[in-house]
C-alpha cells in the first residue's frame with residue numbers, strides 16, 4: 001500500500017507542476033523568443049486568423065497580441081529580451097502562487 005501512496009503523491013506533484021507551467025509565458029511567446037513560430041495546430045490556426053489562441057494564449061500579453069498581428073512587440077523591455085533570445089519576464093511573468 002505504501003507503494004501506491006507514493007505513486008499518488010508523485011502524480012499530484014506532476015499535476016501541480018503542469019498547472020504552474022500553464023500559467024507561464026505562452027508556448028507562442030516562448031517559440032518567438034527562439035526565433036520560431038509556435039507549431040501547435042491551434043496556434044497556427046489562430047495566427048492565420050490574426051487572433052490569439054484561445055487555448056494557449058488565454059491571458060494574452062502584449063507579446064501574444066503582437067504575435068497574433070504578425071509583428072514584434074514594440075515594448076523596449078520586450079525588444080531587449082528578444083535580442084537575448086529570452087521571453088520578457090516583466091510582461092510575461094511566471095505567475096507562481098505566493
Ligand SMILES: [Zn+2]
Nearest residue numbers: 027028038043
Ligand atoms: Zn502556441
Ligand SMILES: [Zn+2]
Nearest residue numbers: 042043053056
Ligand atoms: Zn494554441
Ligand SMILES: [Zn+2]
Nearest residue numbers: 062063073078
Ligand atoms: Zn511585449
Ligand SMILES: [Zn+2]
Nearest residue numbers: 077078088091
Ligand atoms: Zn516587456
